[in-house]
Amino acid sequence: MVYDILYFNKHHTSYTIHHTPYTTHHTPHTPYIIHQDFKTMADKLFYFLSFLALLSAMMVVTAKNPIHSVLYLILTFFCLSGHYVLLNAQFVAVVNIIVYAGAIMVLFLFVIMFLNLKQDDEEAKTNLTKIAATIVGGTLGVILVAVFRKAQLGTYNPYSFNSQVGMVENLGEVLYNDYLLPFELASVLFLIAMVGAVMLAKREVGDRHF
Amino acid sequence: MQLTNRAKQVSSKEMTLAERIYLPAIVTGLGITIKHFFKKKVTIQYPEQKRYLGPVFRGQHVLKRDEQGRERCTACGLCAVACPAEAISMVAEEREKGEEKLYREEKYAAVYEINMLRCIFCGLCEEACPKQAIYLRHDIFVPVFTERDNVIYGKDKLVENMNDRYLRTAWTKEEALHQDINDLTPQPRIQL
Amino acid sequence: MLEAGFIIKSLIILALFGLTLLIATYSTYAERKVAAFLQDRLGPNRAGPWGLLQPIADAGKMFFKEDFIPSQASKWLFIAGPCLSMLTALMATAVVPFGDSVKYTTGPNQILTVPVQPIDVNIGVLYIFGVVSLGVYGLMIGGWASNNKFSLLGAIRAASQNISYEIPMGLSMIAILMMTGSLSMGEIVSQQHGGNWNIFYQPLGFIIFITCAFAECNRTPFDLPECETELIGGYHTEYSSMKLGFYLFSEYINMFVSSAVISNLFFGGYNYPFMDSVHQFLTNNLGAIAGHNVATLIGTVVLFGKIFFFIFFFMWVRWTLPRFRYDQLMNLGWKGLIPLAMLNIVLTGGAILFLKPLITALLK
Numbered sequence: 001m002v003y004d005i006l007y008f009n010k011h012h013t014s015y016t017i018h019h020t021p022y023t024t025h026h027t028p029h030t031p032y033i034i035h036q037d038f039k040t041m042a043d044k045l046f047y048f049l050s051f052l053a054l055l056s057a058m059m060v061v062t063a064k065n066p067i068h069s070v071l072y073l074i075l076t077f078f079c080l081s082g083h084y085v086l087l088n089a090q091f092v093a094v095v096n097i098i099v100y101a102g103a104i105m106v107l108f109l110f111v112i113m114f115l116n117l118k119q120d121d122e123e124a125k126t127n128l129t130k131i132a133a134t135i136v137g138g139t140l141g142v143i144l145v146a147v148f149r150k151a152q153l154g155t156y157n158p159y160s161f162n163s164q165v166g167m168v169e170n171l172g173e174v175l176y177n178d179y180l181l182p183f184e185l186a187s188v189l190f191l192i193a194m195v196g197a198v199m200l201a202k203r204e205v206g207d208r209h210f
Numbered sequence: 211m212q213l214t215n216r217a218k219q220v221s222s223k224e225m226t227l228a229e230r231i232y233l234p235a236i237v238t239g240l241g242i243t244i245k246h247f248f249k250k251k252v253t254i255q256y257p258e259q260k261r262y263l264g265p266v267f268r269g270q271h272v273l274k275r276d277e278q279g280r281e282r283c284t285a286c287g288l289c290a291v292a293c294p295a296e297a298i299s300m301v302a303e304e305r306e307k308g309e310e311k312l313y314r315e316e317k318y319a320a321v322y323e324i325n326m327l328r329c330i331f332c333g334l335c336e337e338a339c340p341k342q343a344i345y346l347r348h349d350i351f352v353p354v355f356t357e358r359d360n361v362i363y364g365k366d367k368l369v370e371n372m373n374d375r376y377l378r379t380a381w382t383k384e385e386a387l388h389q390d391i392n393d394l395t396p397q398p399r400i401q402l
Numbered sequence: 403m404l405e406a407g408f409i410i411k412s413l414i415i416l417a418l419f420g421l422t423l424l425i426a427t428y429s430t431y432a433e434r435k436v437a438a439f440l441q442d443r444l445g446p447n448r449a450g451p452w453g454l455l456q457p458i459a460d461a462g463k464m465f466f467k468e469d470f471i472p473s474q475a476s477k478w479l480f481i482a483g484p485c486l487s488m489l490t491a492l493m494a495t496a497v498v499p500f501g502d503s504v505k506y507t508t509g510p511n512q513i514l515t516v517p518v519q520p521i522d523v524n525i526g527v528l529y530i531f532g533v534v535s536l537g538v539y540g541l542m543i544g545g546w547a548s549n550n551k552f553s554l555l556g557a558i559r560a561a562s563q564n565i566s567y568e569i570p571m572g573l574s575m576i577a578i579l580m581m582t583g584s585l586s587m588g589e590i591v592s593q594q595h596g597g598n599w600n601i602f603y604q605p606l607g608f609i610i611f612i613t614c615a616f617a618e619c620n621r622t623p624f625d626l627p628e629c630e631t632e633l634i635g636g637y638h639t640e641y642s643s644m645k646l647g648f649y650l651f652s653e654y655i656n657m658f659v660s661s662a663v664i665s666n667l668f669f670g671g672y673n674y675p676f677m678d679s680v681h682q683f684l685t686n687n688l689g690a691i692a693g694h695n696v697a698t699l700i701g702t703v704v705l706f707g708k709i710f711f712f713i714f715f716f717m718w719v720r721w722t723l724p725r726f727r728y729d730q731l732m733n734l735g736w737k738g739l740i741p742l743a744m745l746n747i748v749l750t751g752g753a754i755l756f757l758k759p760l761i762t763a764l765l766k
Contacts (some may be wrong), residue, residue, distance in 0.1 A: 110542075250442075
């Protein structure tokens with residue numbers, strides 16, 4: 001996959017990658033051995049990224065310093081983007097980086113930098129909150145396990161697999177044909193949120209000017 | 211009182227559209243700076259290029275000789291007295307028979323030392339000297355030194371060399387006043 | 403065995419990487435020279451002929467200075483700041499096309515065509531945008547980790563400035579994407595073939611884009627994150643030695659990348675007038691492959707000419723305009739550029755919808 005982006009030029013953008021070696025279309029100068037490499041390399045990358053994603057997600061929760069938490073969260077987003085690239089959904093991968101890592105996390109960091117957080121300021125958790133947190137977390141875990149046990153995972157069929165599904169054109173067509181209403185509704189939701197934020201931040205008559 | 215013709219009346223009028231979109235002003239500014247890009251540069255590249263500093267610039271000291279090559283200094287000590295930095299010291303000696311060719315006066319400075327670390331190049335020694343023996347050269351700086359031994363200038367470094375005499379157009383401030391100070395090309399030297 | 407295409411590609415990537423660093427290095431020299439010339443001075447001219455060894459002397463100085471880390475600083479983040487800054491700056495050149503393509507014979511009747519572009523992803527523009535949006539982390543982390551109020555203020559300014567100016571930048575890019583219908587940099591450039599440069603269709607978009615490029619690179623008149631007069635050195639107040647060097651260096655790499663992106667998006671990239679006749683002439687005289695490669699080389703040289711002009715333009719503006727005040731910066735971004743960029747999108751959409759069919763109908 002990575003090799004694909006690295007190597008094939010614009011004349012081969014329609015080239016698809018199959019995870020089985022018995023693929024029907026070969027481009028003339030691509031020997032079969034590379035496909036094998038792709039498979040193992042993609043597998044290795046998948047495991048590496050998953051490990052890193054889980055580790056950094058864990059660190060988000062356990063890190064003492066909120067700045068470190070945010071940075072680990074950014075790392076998690078990068079790992080997720082890596083997964084998107086592995087799924088050939090490059091658009092989603094990049095948008096994930098632009099929107100989450102590039103904008104939202106910057107704002108998170110921005111706000112946390114403003115707060116003068118010190119270790120001793122941290123309010124002590126009472127036993128009650130600890131117990132409540134354990135119960136809530138445990139319940140969530142049970143629900144997740146139950147859901148995934150019953151869930152029907154889609155089976156993988158190399159012949160009907162379309163690697164172009166995650167590309168911008170296809171995504172745009174689906175978004176603006178099949179999901180036009182939800183998409184527009186989401187934009188209205190954002191507008192409302194923006195208006196609300198402006199209203200909250202607006203100075204009333206007689207308010208102090210800083 | 212008008213100093214320049216560039217004074218402008220300040221107005222707090224509403225800005226026009228052209229002023230509000232900044233771009234015309236920015237383009238004008240860029241035009242001005244690019245004009246300077248192609249202008250002749252005013253830099254004088256110092257160690258290679260030296261600028262004429264005027265006829266009464268106060269540089270390194272010189273102990274003058276007269277036309278016959280005799281030292282003018284009579285070791286009266288007035289320069290040392292006048293020196294606010296106390297940089298000058300000397301040892302006087304009486305002229306012997308047969309030394310008339312060397313020293314103009316009957317008493318002369320056997321040792322004449324200026325401590326260049328102390329000297330502030332004020333030129334008071336030059337003004338105090340009754341014999342017109344010490345001058346601050348207008349054409350030579352005291353060179354940069356790296357050793358403390360090089361700091362004290364004795365007679366070996368100070369007394370004028372007859373083969374390369376030190377001459378200048380104006381020997382006093384009054385003489386210099388009559389010169390065109392804007393003309394900074396070196397003037398023909400006048401014999402004192 | 404490695405394939406020829408792979409080797410050529412690797413060579414192109416390595417060459418461009420080296421070239422990026424070299425150009426950034428000499429941009430520091432050029433900056434000082436341009437500054438001097440605009441102020442009627444001569445600039446550095448002591449190290450080597452015309453001062454050409456000055457960047458090397460500067461780098462040597464940087465390396466041998468004391469590498470100081472404040473005792474109250476968050477040590478690892480303090481080190482990570484400049485590294486991230488450098489990393490994101492260097493990543494952005496990966497999708498910028500620096501020429502047409504190199505042809506190479508792999509066997510009888512087999513000709514391999516490798517574009518002079520590290521990678522041609524079909525989301526190239528978005529990739530650049532993503533990398534640019536990450537560039538601010540280096541500044542923010544460095545500024546926060548320094549444990550200094552001036553650094554923190556610089557970091558916060560950098561964050562809000564970059565986020566504010568990313569929006570009009572993206573919006574002005576969208577107008578171009580609407581025209582080309584592709585997110586691939588290679589595609590955008592090849593569509594400008596034949597004097598069909600985007601600047602003629604998107605003058606407003608260009609002005610918005612270049613203004614935002616100034617802000618994203620933290621160049622004067624938008625260099626508020628470092629702002630010596632108010633914040634000492636802004637986010638790099640506490641930095642010394644090569645860490646400071648990395649911050650300064652990444653600014654010049656960013657400048658190079660922005661110049662390359664502007665040249666590619668608006669000024670036709672490697673395209674130049676009478677390109678086809680030159681290509682024809684060269685292939686007739688030198689043979690199909692050699693002629694094509696020489697034509698590509700000329701295109702690359704032309705592109706670098708454009709890039710150098712824009713680097714010069716960045717410096718020219720820096721030594722012409724004074725720094726904005728922070729509220730002016732924010733007003734310009736949110737109240738000036740964003741509405742303008744949206745207007746630009748609407749105008750472009752209208753032109754594509756109504757003007758284009760009209761013109762094609764008239765041409766028939």
